[in-house]
Structures are given as structure tokens and as C-alpha cells.
Amino acid sequence: MKNGVLRGVGLLILAAWLIASPARAAGWTDLTEEHWAYETMARAEALGVLGGLPDGTMAPEGTLSWGEYLTMLARTFYPEQYGSGERLPGTHWAFPAYEAALSAGVLCGGDFVTVNGATLGEPVTRRDAVTLALRVLEGEPLPAAEPAVADFQQLPASYQAFVARSYVLGLMTGYPDGTFRGSAVLSRAQGATLLLRTLDLSSGAVLEQETAEKDLAPAQTQTDSAQALPVELRTLGENGAKRERLFGSAEKRRFTDQAEARTNMTEVTVPVWRLNESTGEKTAGEVTFMIHKALAADMTEIFTEIFNDPEQFPVKDIGGFRWTDGAKGEHNCGTAIDINWNENYQVYPNGTVGAGAYWRPGKDPWSIPAEGSVVRSFKAHGYSWGGDAWPTNKDYMHFSYMGV
DSSP states (O other), X not given: OTTTTGGGSOHHHHHHHHHOOOOOOTTOTTOOTTSTTHHHHHHHHHTTSOOOOTTSOOOXXXXXXXXXXXXXXXXXXXXXXXXXXXXXXXXXXXXXXXXXXXXXXOSOSSGGGGOOTTSTTSBXXXXXXHHHHXXXXXXXXXXXXXXXXXXGGGSOHHHHHHHHHHXXXXXXXXXXXXXXXXXXXXXXXXXXXXXXXXXXXXXXXHHHHHHHOOOOOOOOOSOOOGGGSOHHHHSSSOOHHHHHHHHSSTTXXXXXXXXXXXXXXXEEEEEEEEEOTTTOOEEEEEEEEEEEGGGHHHHHHHHHHHHHSTTOOBOSOEEOOOOOTTOOSGGGGTOEEEESGGGEEEEOTTSOEEEEEEEOTTTSTTXXXXXXXHHHHHHHTTOEETTTSSSSOEETTEEESSOO
């Protein structure tokens, strides 16, 4: 089964995926455009692979059950087997999806075969979900090097090849602390995101297969994990590999003028937590800013990690590329960003404040803690933090790829 169950995928649903626009999801009381997974869940709804709950909610942060996940997979990748199934009296509502997964060969191999008709209401774990996604794509996963994941060896052996391959494809990667957390459960929003990433990869593969019967070439993902990056690109400060990545030459350090700089910039939209200062309530939102196009994937990965971290650090401001004639900082290159600048000030050794008002981590929720998720994630991807990058000046809002 070289390409998993892909040969059973109908071109109709693939065509729908390619042209479907996100639904407005107006009928769901708890899913707004500010939620980080709004576009994903709205598209899944538009494709008919994910629906809401009887109480009128979409429950994006609700725990994803085995039954829900198998149903999403069945509707997307093997609708014929799913459609021909019949729910027997006394069985779980998702039993036809379970039988379809068995028939398609997805539920074979790995410890997850312990799922059965009586356990479909239990939560699905990260390792199980990504294993099924890889079985859909490739059957048995293609060879992949062991990722630099702290708890990789703690995974049962039957999962390790699937998780390693997941890092290569960007289907599901780890947390800022370097762990994968295979036994952690998924939310409905996370499950929908994984499913659509799988569909995104499979769409191009199947269309190519139908037209030319060529070997499957894994599609590039829009995000890279820190562990998948070469060590030189994860090292703090400036080096030749980073200059090559940014400017196409290990000898070049900056753009010559504003016109050249702007041609190398792109907009990126990332998920963030918003904080209502009056009530203390946090809600999901998004921020769009300009960054060097070579670093766009980094930004998506970093801010997604920060968003998913239990800290739920709130973001009110992000500033990226800005051109100032004569400036020698990295904002001119689109390789630095500032976060919550008023509460994370720039201060000189004599106490003179260059920008912002103060830095009060632990007292002000907008101030960036030195040991928090923001600093950890940026550093893991090779970005220096102005709070400890230099021996004298401090710029607590500032994260820069070249350490300037």
C-alpha cells in the first residue's frame, strides 16, 4: 500500500478542497473570525467533514474523540466505505467510521489498534492521530531521521517512524520545550488542522498520480519545526548560513536600499491570545505583520507554539519590517520583530529609556518573562532576545535573527 489509502480518494472531494472557500460559520456561537483555527474549521465545515454540536456550538477547544476523528478521516479520504456502512443497534454513532477505517487498512499496526467499537468516545492522542494521518498518506511511513525531540524514545516503538516522518512533512511537530507529548490529547481545532494539512499534502499527490502515475513527492509544508532546521540556522547570532538564507550570499549582510528590501518582504498572519484588561479574559485572535519572506514559516511556527503553550501569553502589538534611512538595526532587513513595546521597554545603562515605558514581568501580563514561552520559542528557532543578548543595553520587546 505504497501511498496509503490515497487511491481510494475521490477526485470530487479533492476538487472541492481546491476551490472551497471558508464558510462564515455564522451558525456557531463559539467560533468567530478571531479564533486561530477559524479558517481551518470553517473550511472543514464547508467540505462536509466536520460539523457542529447539537447545542449550536463548534467547540473548537473541546477534546477530540476517536469517533469524531475517524469520522473526519472517513468522510475525507474513504467516503465510499463510510457511506456504505450501517450503524447496528446499540453501537456507537461513529461505528460506521470505525468499520470504514478497518476496511481501508488505516487501523492496522501500532498500539492504537486497541481502539474498538466500545472506546470510540475516548480521546484520541497526538501520536494516534498523526499515525493515522501518515497511514492515509503513505501506508507505512517513508524513512526519516530521528528528530531532536526530548521524549522521542519514550514513544512506543510502533509510533516512532510515524512521528519522525511527521516532523519531515510538518504534519504535527512538538512544543517549545522540545517535547512531542505523544500521549497528550487533541482539541477539535487541532484535529481539523491536522486533517487539512493531510488533505493539502494528499491533494497534489493524488492529482499527480492520476495524470502521470509518478512517484509521490512529499509536498513542502508552510511551517518548519525548530528541530528540523540545520543547527547553523538555530544558533543564536549571525553566521554565514543565516546570511545565505536571507540574502542569497554568505558575504552579504544587509539590503542596499529600501526598494530591494521591500521586494524581499511578505505579510504573515499568526495566532495570538488577546487579553481584556477589564475582565482578565483571554480570547483567540490574529495579528498580521511584515517580515522577511525567508522567515515567514519561522514566524508561523513560533507564534503557533506560543499560542498553544499553557502560559497563553497575551499579545497586543507586533512590529516587524520598517525602513528607516541610515538605520543599522534588523528592522530594515525584516529580520526582527518587537512585541508589546510599551510594556517591554528599551533601556540604556544610564537608565535612559529609548522606547516603551517599563518591563515588569510577573506584575504586568504584557511584559515578556525571561523564562516564558515567548523567549523559549524564539531562541529555539535561532532568534536572540534583546533582554539578554547584549552586556549593557536591554531591549525587552526585541527579537532578532542576526542578534542585532
